[in-house]
Amino acid sequence: MAGSSWPTKAQLHEIRNKVSEISGRHAEEVQVVVSPYRICPLGAHIDHQGGIVSAMTINKGILLGFVPSGDSQVFIRSGQFKGDVRFRVDEIQQPRNTVKKIDLTHASDTAKVQEASGWGNYARGAVYALQSRGKYLAQGIIGYICGSENLDSSGLSSSAAVGVAYLLALESANNMKVSAIDNIEFDRLIENEYLGLRNGILDQSAILLSSYGCLTCMNCKTKEYQLIRPSKLHNSHKILLAFSGLKCNLTTNPGYNCRVAECQEAARVLLRASGKDEVEPLLCNVKLEDYEAHKCKLKPIPAKRAEHYFSENMRVIKGLEAWASGNLENFGKLISASGLSSIHNYECGCEPLIKLNEILQKAPGVFGARFSGAGFRGCCLAFVDASRAEEAAAYVREEYSKHQPELASQLNLDSAVLICEAGDCARVI
Ligand code: GLA
Numbered sequence: 001m002a003g004s005s006w007p008t009k010a011q012l013h014e015i016r017n018k019v020s021e022i023s024g025r026h027a028e029e030v031q032v033v034v035s036p037y038r039i040c041p042l043g044a045h046i047d048h049q050g051g052i053v054s055a056m057t058i059n060k061g062i063l064l065g066f067v068p069s070g071d072s073q074v075f076i077r078s079g080q081f082k083g084d085v086r087f088r089v090d091e092i093q094q095p096r097n098t099v100k101k102i103d104l105t106h107a108s109d110t111a112k113v114q115e116a117s118g119w120g121n122y123a124r125g126a127v128y129a130l131q132s133r134g135k136y137l138a139q140g141i142i143g144y145i146c147g148s149e150n151l152d153s154s155g156l157s158s159s160a161a162v163g164v165a166y167l168l169a170l171e172s173a174n175n176m177k178v179s180a181i182d183n184i185e186f187d188r189l190i191e192n193e194y195l196g197l198r199n200g201i202l203d204q205s206a207i208l209l210s211s212y213g214c215l216t217c218m219n220c221k222t223k224e225y226q227l228i229r230p231s232k233l234h235n236s237h238k239i240l241l242a243f244s245g246l247k248c249n250l251t252t253n254p255g256y257n258c259r260v261a262e263c264q265e266a267a268r269v270l271l272r273a274s275g276k277d278e279v280e281p282l283l284c285n286v287k288l289e290d291y292e293a294h295k296c297k298l299k300p301i302p303a304k305r306a307e308h309y310f311s312e313n314m315r316v317i318k319g320l321e322a323w324a325s326g327n328l329e330n331f332g333k334l335i336s337a338s339g340l341s342s343i344h345n346y347e348c349g350c351e352p353l354i355k356l357n358e359i360l361q362k363a364p365g366v367f368g369a370r371f372s373g374a375g376f377r378g379c380c381l382a383f384v385d386a387s388r389a390e391e392a393a394a395y396v397r398e399e400y401s402k403h404q405p406e407l408a409s410q411l412n413l414d415s416a417v418l419i420c421e422a423g424d425c426a427r428v429i
Pocket of ligand 1: 040043044045046048199201373374375
């Protein structure tokens with residue numbers, strides 16, 4: 001695990017002491033799940049259609065300190081959210097389907113959004129996922145969870161990092177050996193079945209499989225993955241995260257599931273036109289030549305979603321080559337092209353994010369930029385020349401506050417633009 005600068009010894013020490021206070025156990029007995037946030041430079045919005053995606057983790061994320069509770073009780077306190085979570089692992093959990101039919105795209109009331117999403121749902125969702133695959137738990141946990149400051153609901157997949165953290169803690173407390181691939185599936189059950197978000201497996205694959213310095217490539221149809229280490233070292237770049245000030249949890253936003261349905265509509269028409277009605281309507285089941293032959297039959301909205309899918313798959317494949325050969329200029333250009341396709345074909349960037357993306361494109365030393373995550377809120381990411389990262393960050397901070405003064409004023413000046421590095425995979429220490 002050498003390489004990632006997170007978590008520090010001081011952060012681990014602090015979390016062990018918190019759990020010791022809550023549980024009355026010795027700090028040395030406390031184990032900590034380290035579950036990093038992820039970025040997806042290429043492969044946006046195609047995981048739910050079985051596409052090929054690329055991802056890596058960063059040196060920030062979720063820490064969950066825990067001890068086995070000694071019985072079936074779960075007790076969790078959060079560093080960010082109010083209220084303790086208490087339940088028993090031997091209670092049978094039922095799906096909650098929290099995806100609301102309300103539009104909170106522009107919600108600024110973070111507390112309301114958090115309340116709607118219910119932070120404790122992820123712990124219950126982890127128990128649900130394990131139970132629904134026949135893994136019944138006897139042992140609960142007493143834990144304290146906290147995320148890197150101000151980064152929740154930012155498009156860095158804090159929800160998958162939280163889900164993975166609870167899975168790893170519960171499995172460890174119950175002496176269960178579970179492979180990364182099985183945990184990818186368990187986290188999918190938390191999001192798709194328990195919470196009702198129809199997302200793909202990009203987030204948890206990145207969190208569970210990534211390795212410092214590599215780009216993780218996941219085929220979301222076959223579940224085959226590769227870790228791509230560049231032929232020459234990329235120590236010349238940093239990852240810039242620029243925050244918009246817009247926060248909205250995906251499970252409270254209907255926009256995400258709506259785009260998934262539009263992609264499936266495109267797949268249905270293309271499969272029917274190519275005589276494959278019986279195949280599951282996912283764009284990965286449509287051959288490129290069938291898409292080319294029948295795309296004229298698509299209505300305007302499904303046509304744009306399909307164009308994003310097929311062009312993004314191609315960008316991922318070119319991007320893997322660029323990364324492997326250490327060509328950050330080409331890698332960056334593909335990221336920016338991917339961002340434009342998300343805006344014009346997938347139509348999911350909101351105005352402040354689009355402006356922020358434009359600002360990043362002009363910032364000194366930036367190889368390429370796009371918005372992170374689903375694009376309805378959160379942050380933009382950029383790959384930047386390491387020697388110009390500070391200059392780029394200062395430029396973005398200043399320009400964004402000129403264009404979006406109200407949103408920029410809600411951001412903490414120190415954390416409005418962060419200079420990050422790559423991280424490792426989720427683990428228990
Ligand atoms: C969110 C979803 C992922 C993926 C991205 C967009 O993070 O959870 O499954 O679709 O958006 O690439």
